[in-house]
Amino acid sequence: MMVDVCIIGSGAGGSPIAYELANAGFSVVVLEKGENFSESDFNKDEIAVTRRDMFTPPLNEQKHIINEYRADGTFTRYDGEESGWSFWNGSMVGGSSNLMSGYFHRLKPNDFQLKSVYGEIKGANVVDWPISYKDLEPYYDRVEKVVGVSGKIVQHKHLEPRSSADFPYPELQINGATKWFDLTCKDLGYEAIPTPRAILSQNALGRNACYYSNFCGSYGCASGAKGSGRAALLQKCKAKIITDAFVYRLQSNEKKVTRAYYYTKNGIRHSVQAKIFVVAAQAIETSRLLLNSKNEHFPNGLANSSGEVGKNLIFSAGGSGSGRFVFEKLTPQQQKELMEVGAFFNRSLQDWYEYKNEDKAYKGGTIDFLFEHQNIISRVMREVYDENGKLLWGEKLKEKLHKRLTTSRVLTFEVFNDWLPTDKCFVGVDEKTKDKYGVPVGVINLYGHPQDLEVGEYLAQKAVKVLERLGCEEIDYSISSAPPPNLVAGGCRFGNDAKTSVLDKNCKAHDLENLYVSDASFMPTGGSIPYTWTIYANSFRVADVIKEQLKKEKS
Template structure:
């Protein structure tokens, strides 16, 4: 029996493995995917954009998706048939290997959404059982241990910090950021250097960024990106078992006793531990608990409240873009525009909170960035002429050359709250099973109309920046389509065991030794990407478990007639 068994090795699991293993406890991490090192990562665009290099093939593992319609019905999609994919990174370190690393903290009011902004009809908005002040030391720890590069700029929504500035200086930026800063100043906006979980210099035993700009969806060959693998798991002695798909947790009425897993060849194994930590990603964590029902928990493990899988959330918002007109720029501006590699890295939080008609609203964050370096995706957008006709030969070649060599697109991404509702949740399908014979997860989707209204407000403000910069072909889209890489909820934490799955320390109300450390715990998501908060909360849970484990050691070893460790 080991001290702690962690299911999943991403941003939720890796801090606990790092902290507990380095504190001398025996730690086993069960990871469904494979282990990669920096030497295994490259810029294989075919593998990343056209293949499932880091995710399970949909003909072996998939989800069923039910999309809510305005008439009150759901339209059902089979993940394999529709190619609708909610996997976002099955490998050691999880999807933190593939993130772009945009790291913003939640704000104090994100922890008390209901108290500050009030009820919203049709939404299950609640306050968190912890405050920003309780999580702040762990945000600070992530900055230093995982490595976050940035520069603090004072603005009206800046959250309180225990460190005056980031420990690692901001990453190098493209010259166009000067134009952006000037345009924002004229508009009365405050541009913020976007914090990134990417080292700007050699530190922490890792190399600094070498500015390939292939970040999102790609593993980092330099080790600069702060993935759970590079920053934490490679720096501890936790035992990592790969190709281990955990399909069931066994329990008594008080404790989880064993985790069962299949290898990729279908061979069954199990692990016994004193404490179990579930960090398999929000959808999969709910699925595992629902599939682990037994005589003590007939509706799913840790589900006496009936809340497992409920209140699933994503990140609401959308995106927009505008194209710089090369011919209208000076030679110096043309040179700055076409400088490759270095980042754009600018954000706006001027409307993280805003008022309309004397009512206060929770707004969000807008990140500005150049379009991805992927040649394939950039080219595929240019194969039609202005009338929508497919281009061939010399005409296609001429357009591609102009677009790629004398043109650049500035994009923005809007992040605002996806409100939790009764209509967005995880369940399991007893008739559809994966290659292991395990019922697949069902993702029931619904976006609250309020989310769209806030996203629209933020997008229109952002478009003004593109207009001020002189961009053309400006466009944006705000929709209720969920981003699969930004998912949370399903095991919300709270003080009332009848209305939540976890207590304030992310331990299951129903079980003495089960914690959930991925984004499942979040009752609301805030208006930023989730990863920094997942990391911070996981470090917080690690401190709780450290205090709990010596007690477990004492009870286990004295009962077994062994000396206390």
């Protein structure tokens, strides 16, 4: 099979490429390891979705090796299968964009020049991006309109420049308690902003509006309101999608990739030939594929003459916290508002996206506030003990559960700040440990820079202050260097110098004429927000570059 473009992976990094190029008349094949689900396949079965591996490979077939490093240089090795530690996010058409909560913040202009603005950071490999916010802004705008983002622009000191005055779709419905939050922040001198969401608040783009189940994170969307790569893009283009296709090797000569080899789940081998190849397999798997594709021209891994493939892996630093509203302290009207079912909380703070502490300038981050997830099992399991730590059962347990679930709500917050790239956080391969296909598995080396924790703690304290002023009780939070597996980037950073980066500014491999990487691997730093919107925007940008390359080749 010979096509114009072969895309490996169908998530936020691959779907815009397929959408743009297929709709421009080019022949496109997408190779996706997982299945193709539709809205009718998605439900809110907590057992199936979050307690079992419905959307991710079982670790006894496809595992990782994980090395967790400490500051003194020692590390603990974990076998993915034995430990249960999984970095799989969503193997299906549309990838993990099906399972996202859809919190869509843009990077700020200074995120593109972290080194220039804040200087060197000891122990961190911070560099500026080879593009600017101005280069990416038109594509952020395109994502708003094509993928669908709902929200409301509120002026605040860290608002990034925009070419559109507001989001194309109005805010999602919000819970009445949000009014108290806004007033509380105003009293504290903070600027509360509505959280943009890649969820349609009204029927549009051939998709149905949100029906407010509050089962967003980890769950597929049964209405199509969530802007997954599948619902928003792949279902609207004529790209050929081959599922059950695990790409294990890219074949190349010294100048071009010539063929992608893949296995079906039954171990049957196939291949695809293309003029251009785009890898968008998720940051860890993209590095693993390139490293496993070494040949006589690239003995250290495909596109790896710099030795940078897999290096400078990043996640999102920060953590989370929560507080419980005290029902008895609320007025009857407030009680009614608090217990409104389905409506979102949807508030964020970016007052400390940049801040000074003891005269030192820091890159800060974002705090998103949301109600606890609707997952009933996890909510109930927190209530099975009394105030003395003794297990409850019978009528006492029944009474406590009923009260907690009908006259109480927990407000949570999530902190997002930069995970600084370091030499100790990177992807390799383990030549001895193989997956079910006989392919060397990825080795994920983990290490968090101390400043990540310092900034996360600073932001968490601000969030706690809001919860305290709201009158919440049982306030708790955790900031740690544990990486969130669903927020991973880096490994193939882009840059202008082929000696220190894998990709050029257009995300084409320095070493090869027809290989692009369009998932989050390209990011040298991650900013202080979830990555998905930036992955989408950059992928639309790369699609324009590939489109022009193909036009030149045809002319």
